[in-house]
Amino acid sequence: MNKCIAIFCVLTLLIFAGCQHTPSPLPILGIHDIQGTDTTYHHIPDFRFMNQDSQWITNQTYEDKLYIAEFFFTSCPTICPKVKQQLMRVDERFKDDDRVMILSHTIDFRRDSIPRLKNYADKLSIQAPKWSLVYGPQEEIYTIDSAYLSVALVSEDAPGGYDHSGLLVMVDKNRHVRSYCYGTEEDDVDRFILDIDKLLREEY
């Protein structure tokens, strides 16, 4: 009996020690392609969008970086201002860390434009390339949106004509989606910031 308790204690200690020394990494999210023993992880495809300073933003912009992607539009009357406020909190937290960048896609290809994005950025003191607000044609925006596992749709029923999730999506240097949060929920964004810290600590 004592032997059993001793073994149990040792095992318990090992498990706790294990937890402390080899923390589990953030998962790679998305639907992966598994062929035999080869796994091709879901990843962000090649893209090229123009930002508020008329610079091209591509995958190369985020080489060796961790970036946070989101979808919004400048005249959005509902969740976007709230998400922006939370994202400004994330930006403030990592403003001196050049490994972290932010990429905001407008989904309003009808009303938004580079000058409108520039104006919006200036009003909120958003600085490129640390934080880019980008414009692109409809098909490209909706293709890239699904790659981020987010949801943006043209919807005549939604306030402002577009329906979107308000998600913040974390992408690592290998173009993998590693974490996300609801940009409207302060608590969830707090947890997301801890995930950013964790990824930077473990993989950068």
Add this chain to the structure above:
Amino acid sequence: MDDGKGLGDLIPTITGTDYMKKNPNSIVCIIRYGLKDTITVEGKTYAEPMLGIPELDDIAITNIANYINYRWPYRSEYLTIADTRKILDTCRAE
């Protein structure tokens, strides 16, 4: 944002402002039809257009207006749905 303080130089504060005191009914029209004009709030100008939210019905708008009027007291009496409809009639013509 949750405290009604707006967002940077983009969205004006709604807390006890001169604009809201002078135009207590404007919030009803702005929620329904949006705002395209440049407005001045506490000495700062705001030119960003806001889209209206036609999905909110007269009852919802009345409730929101009453919340705002009560939270940052702009008026002492409650708006009724009839009041809201009267105000909406004035801005629909614009």
